[in-house]
Structure formats: C-alpha cells, structure tokens
Amino acid sequence: MKKLLSLLLLACTIGASAQDRVENFGMFEIALTGYAAGNPDIDLELSATFTHDKESYTPEGFYDGDGVYKIRFMPPVVGQWRYVTHSNHPDLNGKSGTLTSVASANKGPVRVANVYHFAYSDGAPFRPFGTTLYEWAFQPESKKLETLATLRQAPFNKVRMLAVPPYKQYYVEGANRLTQFPYQGTSRADFDFSRFNPAYFHSLERDVKRLSDLGLQVDLIIFRPYDKGQWGFDTTSDLTNQRFVRHLVARFAAFQNIWWSMANENSYIRHLTDEDFDRYFQIVQKYDPYGHLRSIHNADRIYDYNKPWVTHVSLQYYNAVKVFGVSPLLRDIYRKPIVHDEINYEGNSDSRWGQLSGKELTRRFWIALTGGAYATHGEILDNGWIGGGGHLAGTSPPRIGFLRQIVEAGPSRGLTPIDQAFVMNAAGKAGEYYLYYFGDEQPTEWPFVLPVKELQKGMRFKADIIDTWNMRITPVPGTFELGDATRYTVADKDKKTITLPGRPYMALRIERVGGAPVEKAPGGKPPVLEEEL
C-alpha cells in the first residue's frame, strides 16, 4: 500500500530523441526552449501526442518559467512510446522522440471499480481513508516535514488539500507570510491573472510528489471560497478560471496520485454557478488524458453528482453519517462511489463543525463504511491539523486505522449494504461476509439471524465481536450452522445467539467457513424491495 513511487523527472533538450526509460504510470517530461514573444500563458498552444500501438494520448504542455516549456506524460501501458509535439510556435512544434515505459510497482491512478468502490489501475482495491489538510502546502518547510512524518505513521491514504491558499492574516504578515501565489504578483494590487507563477507550482508539485512517495492520493481542490474579499482568487473571470483549470491539468495530470476536486464548498464561491462548474468539469475531462477521478464538494447547494463527468460523490452532509441507512440511499441515487468528505471534525473548535469527540467521529466512520460508503477524517484540536497539518492529537486516527484494516481484510469488491431496505446497519458480501455495527446501542445479545439472500441451510459461519473503540477483536467460540430459511431470514439451526458486552461502539464480523456452495435460489426475489401487489 505504501510502496514508494519514484517518479522520473527527465528533461530533454530541444530536438533530443534519446530513448528514455520511465516506469509505467511514472512521469515522463519533455522540456523545450526557444519561444520568447508574447504571453505564453495566453498565446501559446502546446501539446504532444504519445503513441503506443493503437493507443495515443495528447497532454497539453505549459510554460514553466525561465524560457522552458514542458509537456508531461504518464505512460499507462508498458512498452515503447513515440511522441511528437504540436505548437503554434515553430520552435516548439514537431519535436519527436521515444520513451520506454517499464513495469514497476506503481499501481497507477485510482479509478472507480465495482460501481461504488475504487481500485488502482492495476486492479488492486483502493479504499479511501482520507484526511483533510487544506493548507499544509502553504506552511513553512519545517511544518511540512512534520506533517509528512505524521502521515508516514497515520492510517490515511488520501489527503484533501487546496491548490490555492485561503486568505488568512498570517499569510500576509509575519514570519510565515506567503511570498508565492498561483499568479504573478504578491497582493491584490499587483496580481496579474494572465500570468501564472511557476515557482508557486513547483512548490505545490513537490508537495504532491512527496505525498505520492508516501503512497497517498491527493484530492486537489481547484477552486475555493475563503478569500474574504482580499486576494480576488474567488472572483477571477471565467476566462481566467478556464486557463487555471487547464494549467493545473497540464501540470498535475501526469501525477498518478491526483484526484480532481473542482471546489471546496462550491456554493460559497458566490459568483460561480453550477453551470460554471459544469464547464470546468468538462475542461478537466477534455484535457486530462488519463481520466483521473473528478468530483466537487458542496456547501448549501449540492451539485448534481449524476452528471456524467462526475466520477464519485464528495459530499458534505453531516446527517448522512449521524444515522444509519443514508449511504445506501445515496448509492442508489447516484450509482457512484460515495465519499463523505466532510462529516465534522474531531476537535475543540469554537465552531460547532469542529467539536466532535473522537468517539463520535469514529462512530460516523463506521456508519459510513457499513453503509457501503467512505468517509474522510479531519481534526481541529487547538486549531491544529486541518489547516496547517503538523501532528495529530486526536483519539480517532488509530480507530480509523483499525477500521481500515478490517475493511481491507474484507470482501475484495468492497462492502455492499445487505438487505438495506429493512436492515440498516449491515454491509458485506451476501453469503460470505457480514459486518454489523451497533453504534450508540448497547446490545447484550445478538440472535444469529441473517438476511436470506445467497444463504442456504447447512452453511457454517464464524463470528468476531469487534470493540471498535478499544480496538479489540474477540472471536466467538465455535461456529454457527444455518437452519431452514424463512422468507426473509435464516437463523442458526439451534437458535444460537451471540453474547455482547452491553457497551456502545460494538460491531460483529461474520464470515462463512464452509457448508453448501453459494447458489442463487431459483426464482429469487429482486434484491431490495418486493413487488407489493
């Protein structure tokens, strides 16, 4: 999971056609010089077509400062690739060469898999257990290193972070004031929104790369509110926004760990409508040759995640993880993976969105996962973590890691809600694996009764009692053997029950250990609801 990926950053001189080697899903980079007139961030057209057998990709290039133009490519297939550049400037046009993509441990970008889940390009499942680090890329290097060290030990495999800093007083004055911005200039008075600032992006790229090296996905947030009327990054023109999206795609699409988040709290960017985001989504879709994951995060106007360019749901809706049964509904509404990307934070903030106990945040994670969805962590203790990173002080991370281990050891195709219209707290794989979660309830006994789907008399199961807070898994002695099925359920043949400790935050894991083969019952009912007439 956390294998280090080494990206090869290779610069070719103009006209070079040396055969270069790059790992598959690594990054190959063409660097060109020669063009010097006009504003390359506006005037220049630059791309390259990379071809292997019948496959071809045409990423856009970008101006990287100091007279250097770059085109990045992430070879998605092992073998020899040929490329040729295209440009409206003769110096940059028609440059050709080859590269060889070689097999490696790099599993490639994460994709949607099995409708509601994710997998790396090589097919290995990826279960997002993300954390939120909006501003870590804008911190002093010492703080960044502290954050990276924390992440190395933390249970998270995805980081949600802003591509553009929020306006904060400490970014404009004092020791940690920012000196680099996405655009040329350092204040509203002198920002030139027609010229990008390569130094800013070099830093951001390095940070994305460092997360990649730790095996972490980066959910890169393209637009954000939080400007407080100061810098103007949330009120740039549509043309500027479109250029910004294309520039980010040109720079970052060749990073295998990128996910595109069109916005954080979309509707708080008051001058952008859903129709604006439609266009920006489509720009990403058009210019990202690899189809990295695309979503958008809401505030008080939920974007229509049914739209075809949205790959998964990135929802802020606290109620959806406070109670059982909502994630299955969201799955059914969208038929896409559901990621609860903001479920309030563990913390002691003055703001009520940052006042969860570790127990409550952990409970919400379990409700999300046993609803067949995913959730994202965040912590704001003494104002730390979700802003600048640093160290984790909360009590939820180890429990989230414990949950992650359980989920990763579960069904390879992910957790599916089981009998979801009537049983609200169970997911797994019918016939094989069941994860029940009891949340705040404090049951002392659980009758061994399972929904009938995929089950037959004689099948045997083992059970584990999971204390999700104390992180203990206690096997239940013996096994359970199914008796005769009724219309909806099937119980242990001897009506055995499982004794539970009468504490909150308990779960049950039930796994098949033998018995008759799983076969579909003849003339089986539809999976969720029955015809009522």
Added chain:
Amino acid sequence: MKKLLSLLLLACTIGASAQDRVENFGMFEIALTGYAAGNPDIDLELSATFTHDKESYTPEGFYDGDGVYKIRFMPPVVGQWRYVTHSNHPDLNGKSGTLTSVASANKGPVRVANVYHFAYSDGAPFRPFGTTLYEWAFQPESKKLETLATLRQAPFNKVRMLAVPPYKQYYVEGANRLTQFPYQGTSRADFDFSRFNPAYFHSLERDVKRLSDLGLQVDLIIFRPYDKGQWGFDTTSDLTNQRFVRHLVARFAAFQNIWWSMANENSYIRHLTDEDFDRYFQIVQKYDPYGHLRSIHNADRIYDYNKPWVTHVSLQYYNAVKVFGVSPLLRDIYRKPIVHDEINYEGNSDSRWGQLSGKELTRRFWIALTGGAYATHGEILDNGWIGGGGHLAGTSPPRIGFLRQIVEAGPSRGLTPIDQAFVMNAAGKAGEYYLYYFGDEQPTEWPFVLPVKELQKGMRFKADIIDTWNMRITPVPGTFELGDATRYTVADKDKKTITLPGRPYMALRIERVGGAPVEKAPGGKPPVLEEEL
C-alpha cells in the same frame, strides 16, 4: 379543501359554434363524428387550438368509440376562448367555435410552489396527504361506492392508483372477473394493442371524476409491473407504450385533479429502461397542455429526479423516513418537493412491507413532515385497502388527519427544516414557527433553546405540547422571551424549560406571539453550513 367541483361535460355536434359556458379549470369537450375508415387509434391526427388573448393551448383529441371523436379542454383563464380543430381527416378538420370560461370555486391543478411544496393554480397551498388505492378502479361498483364513502370521511386528499389493473386470479375468474381492459380483447390471446377500449376508459374517467368531486387529487400510475407474464401489459412495444401515454394524456389532461406517475416500481418492469421512461415523460410533457405534475415511483433503481421533466420526487425508500434528517438531504439533492410515496403500510400482511403498526406509520409521517417533505398512507389489514379499497381499519388515519390539521394551520409556505445540518427534528419558519418532533424518544424536559436564525432578543413565543398519538394539544402556560443570542442558538432569557410527559411520539409547536420585528442579522452566516476555514 373539499369543495365539490362540477365538471361540465358538453358535447357539440359537428360544426356547432354555440357559445358554451364552462367553469374555469372545468372541462370543455368537443365531440365530432364523421370519420370511419382505418384505425383511428393509429391513423388519426386530431387536435384543437383554444385561444384567449395571446394564450393558446392545443390538446390532442382521441377516438371515443361509436364513431365519436373528442377533444377535451380545461380553460385555465376566465374569459372567452375560440377554438379550431386540426385533423388529417377533412370531416374533423377546421371545426371552430367559442366557449366562455367563468369564475368558480375550482382552484385548478396542483403545481409546485415554493420549490419544495405544492399549491393549487389559484395559489392556495396544497399539502399532499395521500393514500394508496392501487386497484380500487377495478372493483365492483358496490365496493367502489364503499371506498368513496370511506374517502369522504378520511383525512386524505390524494389517491395513488393504477391506470392498468395488475394481474390477479380474481380478475380472470369468478364473480369479479374483469370484462373491460385498456385494449380491445379480454385475454392475452386476443388483446389488440393497436386499439383502445373506450368502455374501459369511460369507467376510469368516471372514477377519476368521482375522486375530483370529493376534492381528491389522483396520482395516476401509467405503467406497472405486476403482470406475472399473463396479459402482456408490461411488455408492450415502445410504439404501443407511446400511443398509450398519448391516449391517457388526451383523455385525462383536462381533469384538474390529475398527477402523472409514469410508473409504480419502475425497475420491476424489466424491459423498460430509464431511457424509455425519459421518452414517456417527454411525451407527457409535450402533449399535456397544462403541465400537470409528473413523477415516477421506484423499486430497486431510483430514477434521476433531477431530470427537468420531473416535477417532484415520488420515492419508495423506507429508511428515509425511519430516521431523522434524510428528507432535508433529499430536498437539497433534488430541489423539488419530496413525497415519500411508499413508506411501508400499516398492516398484518405476511409480507414485511405490510407489517407496520399504526404508531410506526404515524411516526414515519411525522418524520417526513418535520423534514420538510410529505408522505403517503397505505393499509393492508386482512388484505384490505391498498388493493381494492373498501373501509379503513387501521389506527393511523385519524393521527394522519391530526397531523394534516397541524400542518395546514402552520406556515403558509410550508414547513422548512430549521438549522438542518445540526438540528435534525425541527421544521417550520425560522423566526415564527417551529415544529419539533421527538419520535421514539421519551423526553421529560425540553430547554427552550432555538436556532438563532431570524431571532432576536426580546422576541416572545408560546408553545404547545402535542401528543401525536393521543391527538392532544396542550398549551404550555405563559410565554417565553428570548435572551441574548449566542453564535448558534438563543434561549429563553430565564432559561425556562418545557416539561414533557416522558412518553414517545411527542411534538412541540412553538409560535411567535410578539417582540421585536424579524430582521436579518447584519452579515448573517449562510443558512446551513459555515465556512470552516
């Protein structure tokens, strides 16, 4: 609410241009004869354009048997209307005349109002409290009359019913076997899907009219599964389906009380896809001149209610009313009225969808309504009501009626969730009216603390304790006066609390009685979530 509507069914002879009077939103009918060749259900084009000032409507006509062709019109504006017919048959083309639409008590079709709610065309609020009577139109007349007598006393203002009978053994043999079907013929062997059966539709029209006379809306279900492979009504061709939709629209669009439900349990009609339903929706949208409400009811594949031709959500998802907080989410996802059109039924059915207690069905209604949504009743006690109608034996209807009275006496623009991201059980109108519901909880005390939105120090409120099951409203003595507001809430200035009886199914109604005028706080926060950075 239940004013009787008298529809004028007027038949004009060919070429008649007599000035006819019809009540506004009533039904005017042109009847023509003269065409006798071919199959009019397939070959004939017939419509009429009705014009008043700059407004015009062009409903389609239909063949009504016995050589008679009809075009129906529901005048939506008082005044004189002119009409002229259009047909590909000369006998039916170019007939013209006038009619006068006169003011009446008829409030016209129900529309979407205030995004999440409904109102009659005259602006009067309509709060759907429907019931389910899938098959009542296919019962013997004596049973129909019993059902109508029950409905006259019942708390319901909407009936969800099938336009096509489900296949049942008792419809094909015995005293109550059906002799009329939507198409010519009486069995699969001799159904002619190219010819409609006017007698069948005359009966259905009479039933819709009888419900209209009782002030009831009809949610008419166009397609249904439930054919058991017998009659073939669920496997007709796309062309047949399209003709069927147009025929229904031609016949029923001029009934002021019609709502279009494209299907019950859409996905159980296995050979129809969502794309098929897209087309049928668009046919309704195109040919219904008055834009009656349009939705579709799901089974295990939820149709995308975001599509522009869907006016409201008609959802079957039990979990969404078992717990608090889901209806606000659905409102935010769809930004349309949410009607929970199947939430399990009060009953003693062998099937688990029909095993709710009256208490549980009532609880689900309250959860729906205090989530800013609506719900639909159904009963299956000793197999009665949702199939054939007759009498109601359940305990929920009077409680639903009690809830309806409370809701209809509430805010004129409907119930809006209040502080929904953090408070899950309250709806009303911020600053003026709050309805809290406690469901299964058995609180003994409620501190008088309200979400701060629209509130100011000094405002005074009165409160009623509502026992939703025993249908008792108990005023709390005295009034409450708000103290200083905090960031999120404002409490009674003396920290008063309300004593509650420690029983389940309690609610609180809190209404403003005086104090400072409601003004928006300067620089107010967004209504639902706050920026977290």
